Amino acid sequence: GAGVSQTPSNKVTEKGKYVELRCDPISGHTALYWYRQSLGQGPEFLIYFQGTGAADDSGLPNDRFFAVRPEGSVSTLKIQRTERGDSAVYLCASSLGPNNEQFFGPGTRLTVL
Amino acid sequence: EDQVTQSPEALRLQEGESSSLNCSYTVSGLRGLFWYRQDPGKGPEFLFTLYSAGEEKEKERLKATLTKKESFLHITAPKPEDSATYLCAVQAILSGAGAQKLVFGQGTRLTINP
Numbered sequence: 001g002a003g004v005s006q007t008p009s010n011k012v013t014e015k016g017k018y019v020e021l022r023c024d025p026i027s028g029h030t031a032l033y034w035y036r037q038s039l040g041q042g043p044e045f046l047i048y049f050q051g052t053g054a055a056d057d058s059g060l061p062n063d064r065f066f067a068v069r070p071e072g073s074v075s076t077l078k079i080q081r082t083e084r085g086d087s088a089v090y091l092c093a094s095s096l097g098p099n100n101e102q103f104f105g106p107g108t109r110l111t112v113l
Numbered sequence: 114e115d116q117v118t119q120s121p122e123a124l125r126l127q128e129g130e131s132s133s134l135n136c137s138y139t140v141s142g143l144r145g146l147f148w149y150r151q152d153p154g155k156g157p158e159f160l161f162t163l164y165s166a167g168e169e170k171e172k173e174r175l176k177a178t179l180t181k182k183e184s185f186l187h188i189t190a191p192k193p194e195d196s197a198t199y200l201c202a203v204q205a206i207l208s209g210a211g212a213q214k215l216v217f218g219q220g221t222r223l224t225i226n227p
Contacts, residue, residue, distance in 0.1 A: 043157065102147075102215060
């Protein structure tokens with residue numbers, strides 16, 4: 001079966017621009033997570049969705065970051081006024097429920113010039 | 114605050130040379146400890162979940178164990194294809210927000226030379 005997919009795989013943008021990163025979770029998984037991974041570090045939590053609602057957005061670094069999951073499946077992470085410090089790999093994960101194993105997608109590598 | 118520390122940061126072994134990776138954690142209450150494998154340019158791949166001290170799980174050449182303060186990932190007679198970064202993460206027992214996130218260590222970069 002298909003795993004978690006993320007598009008694009010790579011995104012290069014200029015400082016100040018707006019970007020959207022997309023995540024397609026495993027079919028039937030109700031929980032969806034976004035993490036950010038910098039080089040040489042482990043993933044850091046950003047936001048968690050249970051169904052359509054953001055149940056925990058405590059990891060979002062500031063109000064330039066926003067995520068939606070309008071139909072309880074696909075999610076989009078949106079970053080406004082990008083900064084060079086936003087450059088990282090953005091990982092999406094999904095799980096059957098909130099206390100089940102999380103399965104990760106391949107990530108989107110974001111580079112802000 | 115929940116914390117996870119992995120050691121060593123990097124480990125280089127010869128093929129067939131067994132060793133262990135360490136994951137030390139502090140968490141208010143442990144719901145689960147997770148091990149993932151990550152290859153360069155890929156997302157983390159789930160390996161194991163451990164829930165309570167004394168629990169052990171095995172998969173091929175890997176065995177994960179758990180105590181109240183740390184977890185070990187034992188690698189027996191490794192092969193070059195076991196080369197990867199191994200990540201440890203904890204999930205805390207909480208009510209409400211924060212209960213589902215994973216807190217990761219920085220990983221151990223393992224290289225197995227033929």
